[in-house]
Amino acid sequence: xxxxxxxxxxxxxxxxxxxxxxxxxxxxxxxxxxxxxxxxxxxxxxxxxxxxxxxxxxxxxxxxxxxxxxxxxxxxxxxxxxxxxxxxxxxxxxxxxxxxxxxxxxxxxxxxxxxxxxxxxxxxxxxxxxxxxxxxxxxxxxxxxxxxxxxxxxxxxxxxxxxxxxxxxxxxxxxxxxxxxxxxxxxxxxxxxxxxxxxxxxxxxxxxxxxxxxxxxxxxxxxxxxxxxxxxxxxxxxxxxxxxxxxxxxxxxxxxxxxxxxxxxxxxxxxxxxxxxxxxxxxxxxxxxxxxxxxxxxxxxxxxxxxxxxxxx
Numbered sequence: 001x002x003x004x005x006x007x008x009x010x011x012x013x014x015x016x017x018x019x020x021x022x023x024x025x026x027x028x029x030x031x032x033x034x035x036x037x038x039x040x041x042x043x044x045x046x047x048x049x050x051x052x053x054x055x056x057x058x059x060x061x062x063x064x065x066x067x068x069x070x071x072x073x074x075x076x077x078x079x080x081x082x083x084x085x086x087x088x089x090x091x092x093x094x095x096x097x098x099x100x101x102x103x104x105x106x107x108x109x110x111x112x113x114x115x116x117x118x119x120x121x122x123x124x125x126x127x128x129x130x131x132x133x134x135x136x137x138x139x140x141x142x143x144x145x146x147x148x149x150x151x152x153x154x155x156x157x158x159x160x161x162x163x164x165x166x167x168x169x170x171x172x173x174x175x176x177x178x179x180x181x182x183x184x185x186x187x188x189x190x191x192x193x194x195x196x197x198x199x200x201x202x203x204x205x206x207x208x209x210x211x212x213x214x215x216x217x218x219x220x221x222x223x224x225x226x227x228x229x230x231x232x233x234x235x236x237x238x239x240x241x242x243x244x245x246x247x248x249x250x251x252x253x254x255x256x257x258x259x260x261x262x263x264x265x266x267x268x269x270x271x272x273x274x275x276x277x278x279x280x281x282x283x284x285x286x287x288x289x290x291x292x293x294x295x296x297x298x299x300x301x302x303x304x305x306x307x308x309x310x311x312x313x
Contacts, residue, residue: 002244002276005313008043014053017042021050022058025069032074032304035066039081040311043274048084073262073305080270089114090125092267093134097141104146104228106267107138108235109250111153113243113271119156145187145229149236152195159197163204171197172208175220180213185224194236202240244276248283251293255300265301265309273312281313 017038024034039047054062066078080088089110096106111119126134138150171193178189193205206217213220221233238246247268254264272280284293297309 003278004272004274005277005281006041006043006273008046009041012042012046014046014049015057017050018054018057021054021062025065030069032070033307035070035078036304036308036311039078040308044085047081051082073266073301074303074308076262077266077270077305077308080266084125086118086121086125087129088270089122090129093122093126094130095263097137104142104150104232105235107150108153108232111150112236112239116156116158116160119154123154123156145191146232148188148191149195149229149232152191158195159201161198161200163198163200165204168201168204168208171201171205172212175205175209175217176212179220179224187225187229190221190233194233199240206237206241244279245283245286247272247276248280248287251280251284252287252296255296260300269309269312277313
């Protein structure tokens with residue numbers, strides 16, 4: 001059982017919270033601590049309720065007020081919090097395909113990290129947000145094997161049942177024949193198995209594959225593939241094996257070295273704070289040999305932006 005760091009507030013009152021937020025942005029200056037105390041400490045359902053109540057009480061859009069009263073990364077955190085989960089993830093998909101190139105990592109994070117029902121909600125939110133079809137956008141913004149991987153994932157049709165041992169053995173054999181056991185690689189076999197089998201089934205497939213091939217599935221993917229499709233299949237494999245360790249690794253990468261990938265850092269913390277951030281933080285300590293996520297944020301970020309991120313932890 002996994003758990004988030006952010007939980008629904010007890011004795012929640014949307015009207016009282018709306019008043020607190022309004023007062024925090026009244027007059028000269030903004031009380032950023034008051035905004036953090038409300039928006040960074042309410043569940044997504046409660047925050048959506050606050051959005052509706054704010055407009056009902058004051059005849060103004062909370063998102064518009066946040067845009068005018070805050071700035072930079074702090075504003076990005078608050079705006080990310082002021083959306084339903086589906087709309088938040090739909091926006092990630094939108095910005096992943098915006099401008100030059102496509103951030104397939106962000107798309108794969110969303111599509112593999114979501115259930116079939118959630119993907120359907122994301123696609124509906126994406127259409128509402130952009131007036132476009134997510135699958136068509138993926139097709140137009142990507143090409144080759146990567147396009148096939150992403151189009152498969154965006155169907156939201158992954159099996160969600162239990163593992164079947166006989167099927168796992170067959171899938172492992174198919175992957176072995178498609179990769180290390182032949183000249184060249186049949187990427188379509190990897191696509192079929194990795195994009196359609198349940199996570200429980202894939203874990204069983206990976207175990208059988210190691211027995212058969214004598215190496216981990218990740219090692220085979222690294223040796224047999226390259227470029228975007230290699231990155232895509234590795235991301236899927238790692239997400240299936242240990243999603244909390246995978247996301248911890250992504251958080252670490254967002255703050256590792258010179259500069260911080262603030263978009264990724266915000267995206268992951270807002271998304272996972274209500275799902276499994278407790279376990280992600282433990283995995284983060286393993287990756288960093290004892291240094292906490294909070295310590296990294298404290299060293300890489302500053303001001304109200306830092307305080308907002310730490311409130312989510």
